[in-house]
Amino acid sequence: MSVSARPSAARPLPVTERGRRSRAAIIDAAAMLMYQRGVGLTTLDDVLAAAGAGKSQLYHYFDSKADLVAAVIERQLELVLAQQPTLEHIDSWEGIDGWVKGVLAVHSAPGGPFACPLGTMASELKNDKTFAPLLDAAFRRWEAALARGLQRIQDRGGLVAEADPTRLATAVIAALQGGMLLARVRGDVAPLQDTLASAVVQLHQWERKPTTRNRRARKPVKEHPAR
Numbered sequence: 382m383s384v385s386a387r388p389s390a391a392r393p394l395p396v397t398e399r400g401r402r403s404r405a406a407i408i409d410a411a412a413m414l415m416y417q418r419g420v421g422l423t424t425l426d427d428v429l430a431a432a433g434a435g436k437s438q439l440y441h442y443f444d445s446k447a448d449l450v451a452a453v454i455e456r457q458l459e460l461v462l463a464q465q466p467t468l469e470h471i472d473s474w475e476g477i478d479g480w481v482k483g484v485l486a487v488h489s490a491p492g493g494p495f496a497c498p499l500g501t502m503a504s505e506l507k508n509d510k511t512f513a514p515l516l517d518a519a520f521r522r523w524e525a526a527l528a529r530g531l532q533r534i535q536d537r538g539g540l541v542a543e544a545d546p547t548r549l550a551t552a553v554i555a556a557l558q559g560g561m562l563l564a565r566v567r568g569d570v571a572p573l574q575d576t577l578a579s580a581v582v583q584l585h586q587w588e589r590k591p592t593t594r595n596r597r598a599r600k601p602v603k604e605h606p607a608r
Contacts, residue, residue: 404442405433412453412460415499416418419505420450450506451515453536458519464528474539477584478529481577483555488573494564494575499523512589524550531584544587 395401400426407443410432414423429439443449462468464487467480481486488494506512531546540546560576 395496396415403434403438405432407439407442407601408452408456410434412456412498413450415450415453416496416501418569420502421505442554449510450512453495454499454502454515454519455511457502458522461499461523465526466524468530471527472533472537474534474585474588476530477534477581480527480579484577485570488564488570494561494568494570494573495541496565497558498560500561512527520554524554538589540587541589549584549587553580553584 386576395404398535407428411423411428414427414431418427425436425439428434428449438451443452465480467476467483471477471480471558488497499516502512503516503520506516526548528550531540531544534540535542535546537542556576556579557573560573563572565578
């Protein structure tokens with residue numbers, strides 16, 4: 382069956398815990414293989430073998446490979462966000478720095494730097510009219526999490542009113558994607574580190590600076606010696 386076949390409307394999740402585990406095992410196996418081999422080179426038989434499932438189970442949860450790919454896109458987004466737990470709690474410039482530090486820590490682990498699971502799928506499926514909108518939606522959800530953090534910084538007076546948190550978040554995630562790609566190709570986290578550092582510098586261009594009056598340090602009052 383063609384991978385590009387239109388996925389059907391999402392089926393409701395299984396009502397039993399066993400069913401949910403079986404479905405998740407199939408999705409996780411597919412996500413791993415599609416990350417390693419690509420979508421096109423991953424067959425349903427490969428997925429079933431890796432998941433230890435049968436075809437009857439597969440077609441109980443998914444109508445087609447396209448349905449499964451759609452579920453994998455959702456799963457890869459979940460994994461990306463799970464590796465960035467501080468993203469949803471950003472509310473200061475220190476929070477931005479902490480998020481960047483966490484991203485670099487992940488990619489500095491043994492086996493890294495790592496390719497982005499969503500970016501890998503996007504590079505293969507970007508021209509597929511079935512999956513491009515799903516990938517775009519996934520990236521937008523990722524960007525939205527950062528945008529909410531930037532919005533909180535703006536609400537607290539850390540960003541100028543003219544700054545657009547949504548567009549800034551898109552620019553940062555785009556830089557992150559490019560940095561991950563170069564880091565993976567070179568086997569060196571330095572390109573990612575430099576790219577994120579530059580992205581943060583660009584964010585600071587929109588930082589609301591204290592006024593001259595607020596910046597001026599008050600001179601300490603001199604105490605006169607007792608007479």
